[in-house]
Amino acid sequence: GAGVSQSPSNKVTEKGKDVELRCDPISGHTALYWYRQSLGQGLEFLIYFQGNSAPDKSGLPSDRFSAERTGGSVSTLTIQRTQQEDSAVYLCASSRDRGVTDTQYFGPGTRLTVL
Amino acid sequence: DAKTTQPNSMESNEEEPVHLPCNHSTISGTDYIHWYRQLPSQGPEYVIHGLTSNVNNRMASLAIAEDRKSSTLILHRATLRDAAVYYCILRGNSGGSNYKLTFGKGTLLTVNP
Numbered sequence A: 001g002a003g004v005s006q007s008p009s010n011k012v013t014e015k016g017k018d019v020e021l022r023c024d025p026i027s028g029h030t031a032l033y034w035y036r037q038s039l040g041q042g043l044e045f046l047i048y049f050q051g052n053s054a055p056d057k058s059g060l061p062s063d064r065f066s067a068e069r070t071g072g073s074v075s076t077l078t079i080q081r082t083q084q085e086d087s088a089v090y091l092c093a094s095s096r097d098r099g100v101t102d103t104q105y106f107g108p109g110t111r112l113t114v115l
Numbered sequence B: 001d002a003k004t005t006q007p008n009s010m011e012s013n014e015e016e017p018v019h020l021p022c023n024h025s026t027i028s029g030t031d032y033i034h035w036y037r038q039l040p041s042q043g044p045e046y047v048i049h050g051l052t053s054n055v056n057n058r059m060a061s062l063a064i065a066e067d068r069k070s071s072t073l074i075l076h077r078a079t080l081r082d083a084a085v086y087y088c089i090l091r092g093n094s095g096g097s098n099y100k101l102t103f104g105k106g107t108l109l110t111v112n113p
Helices: none
Strands: A005-007 A010-013 A019-024 A031-038 A042-050 A053-056 A065-069 A075-079 A088-095 A110-114 B009-013 B018-023 B031-038 B045-050 B061-064 B070-075 B084-092 B107-112
Touching: A005 A088, A010 A019, A019 A088, A019 A110, A031 A075, A042 A065, A042 A075, A053 A065, A075 A088, B009 B018, B018 B031, B018 B084, B018 B107, B031 B061, B045 B061, B045 B070, B070 B084
Parallel strands: A010 A110, B009 B107
Antiparallel strands: A005 A019, A019 A075, A031 A042, A031 A088, A042 A053, A065 A075, A088 A110, B018 B070, B031 B045, B031 B084, B061 B070, B084 B107
């Protein structure tokens, strides 16, 4: 079946502009996660959704970052007033549920470059 | 969170077995040991997980020490496609944040033809 998809695959933007990154999880997966991977920082957790609610936003680096999920499906990560340090690969993952044995399936990521 | 320690890099030859070690001396009794890998320019993918007993699946085997303070991911016959960063991750069954994956630096596996 279809895996997790993300769009765009690449995004180049100018400092100060807003960007939206989209994630389409696997159908029926209730849990959705955003991670970020930057040079020197490795893979870090950003936010977790259960259904449309986000019980854990602890990894969002600043209030310029926000995310929503609608219909228990598609999620959008928005970065306002982008900065150069926001340049990274943003990865989305989904899992059937939030249990410790539930596999997380990752998308291919969106590579964000802030000039 | 319980931490894991892995070698930064390992090298193998194609069609030979590879043993990737992971130390997790502070593991708690309810922590599962998960392995994910990340191929170049791709998102991470699940490999295997276990709690106490050794586990096998089509991708790999997971050998867990009797005291659970270490584990080894075994690729029985490495192929060029197995070249990736391998992450050993603990996921606890207690506490409130067992849903997220905490990635360390992982082990970069190079497979020589």
